[in-house]
Structures are given as C-alpha cells and as structure tokens.
Amino acid sequence: MPKEILKSMHADMKKAVDHTLHEFSSLHTGKATPAMLDGVRVNAYGSTVTLKEVAAVTTPDARTIMVQPWDKSVLKDVEKGIQEANLGLNPIIDGGILRVPVPELTGQRRQELAKTAGSMAEDGRVRVRQGRRDALSLLKTAKNDDGLPEDDFKRYEKEVQKAHDDYIAEINQHLAHKEADLKKV
Structure with missing residues (x-):
C-alpha cells in the first residue's frame, strides 16, 4: 500500500513540474516559437477550438510567426482569436495567411514576464505541496487503519x-533559468 501511495505522489508531483514547464513555454523571450500561440482559442464553425485544430503554425524567422x-x-476568426488572447501580438492578414510579428521586448515587459513566470512557478510549488499533503494523509490512514508500523511510517x-x-528545487531551477532568459537582452 505505501509503495502505491509513493508512486502516485511521484506521478502527481512530476505532472506539476511538467505543467509548470509547459506554462513557461507560453512566455516568450522575444524569439518567435509556435508554442507562443498554444493557448489561442478560435471561434470557428459554431464552436471554440484550439488554433492548432484550424491552422498550421510555423516560424519562418526569429521575429515572425x-x-x-x-x-x-476562418481567417478573420483566427485573427480575432490571436488578438483576444492578450499575448501582445498583432496579426497581419497577408493573402490567405496571417503574419504575426513578435515585437522586441521592453525592459518593463521583461519584468512583467519574469513576475508572471514567478507566479506560474508558485502554482507549480503549490501543486507539489498538495501532492505531499495527500501522500502524508494516505500514509497516516495506512498507519491508523492498516497497522503500518511507526518506523515504516517515519521512513x-x-x-x-x-x-x-x-521537485520544488527542480521548479526553482527552471524558474531561475526562465527568468535569466527573460531578462537577457
């Protein structure tokens, strides 16, 4: 029983770290990546879909998506979806495609992005703490109900x-790396 609790806890904590890293990928450092538009939702065909479901996203150069x-x-719907995502990007219709220039980051914008990265990291740390709390709760239940010996419980x-x-250290390490990336001009 305790082995399954630990295995489940590790899986939950790993998911928290992976989610935090995925969130970090949405913060751009001035270099265009298709991942910057991952969170964009488009109202097309009478429902809300992800941008990847209705379009191909590429980066022909470091400053353009x-x-x-x-x-x-759905060209106009895609344009509207990108604008409404509040990413600070302004798409330009060019024939049958959209060009999305990625603006150079200002010092103030870099600070805002670093602060956002910090709050994303804190969300990840909260999820890791929740995994710890859940695992300890299950272990206490095992100790009380299933007769888990005190020595084993402590171990x-x-x-x-x-x-x-x-896992907290891993999140902090990724945060430090992301902040350094964001603040580098």
Missing part, C-alpha cells in the same frame, strides 16, 4: 519530504 488556416473562411514520511524538496 506564420499562421496558415486550413480553410480560408515513508522522510521519503515524501525528500521527493517534495527535490
């Missing part, structure tokens, strides 16, 4: 804390 809708009739408790510390 090119969006080519599969169906030309598992230390394992849970070590895993928590390792």
Whole structure:
C-alpha cells in the first residue's frame, strides 16, 4: 500500500513540474516559437477550438510567426482569436495567411514576464505541496487503519519530504533559468 501511495505522489508531483514547464513555454523571450500561440482559442464553425485544430503554425524567422488556416473562411476568426488572447501580438492578414510579428521586448515587459513566470512557478510549488499533503494523509490512514508500523511510517514520511524538496528545487531551477532568459537582452 505505501509503495502505491509513493508512486502516485511521484506521478502527481512530476505532472506539476511538467505543467509548470509547459506554462513557461507560453512566455516568450522575444524569439518567435509556435508554442507562443498554444493557448489561442478560435471561434470557428459554431464552436471554440484550439488554433492548432484550424491552422498550421510555423516560424519562418526569429521575429515572425506564420499562421496558415486550413480553410480560408476562418481567417478573420483566427485573427480575432490571436488578438483576444492578450499575448501582445498583432496579426497581419497577408493573402490567405496571417503574419504575426513578435515585437522586441521592453525592459518593463521583461519584468512583467519574469513576475508572471514567478507566479506560474508558485502554482507549480503549490501543486507539489498538495501532492505531499495527500501522500502524508494516505500514509497516516495506512498507519491508523492498516497497522503500518511507526518506523515504516517515519521512513515513508522522510521519503515524501525528500521527493517534495527535490521537485520544488527542480521548479526553482527552471524558474531561475526562465527568468535569466527573460531578462537577457
């Protein structure tokens, strides 16, 4: 039973770190990447869909994202979706495609992005702490109901804390790297 609790806890904490890294990928450092538009939702065909479902997203150069809708009739919807995503990007219609120039980051914008990265990291740390809390709660239940010996409980408790510390350190390391990336001109 305790082994399954630890396995589940590790999976949850790993998901928290992966989610935080995915969130970090949405913060751009002035270099265009298709991942910058991952969160864009488009109202097309009577429903809300992701941008990837209606268009190909490429980066022909470091300063431009090119969006080519599969169906030309949704071009205006895609443009509106990008504008409404509040990414600070302004798409330009060029024939049947959208060109999205990525502006140079100002010092103030870099600070805002670093602050956003910090709050994303804190969300990740909260999820890791929640994984620790859930695992400890399940271990206490196992100790009380299933007769888990006190020595084993203490050993598992230390394992849970070590895993928590390792995952928190990993998030902090990624945050420091992302902040350095964002502040580098």
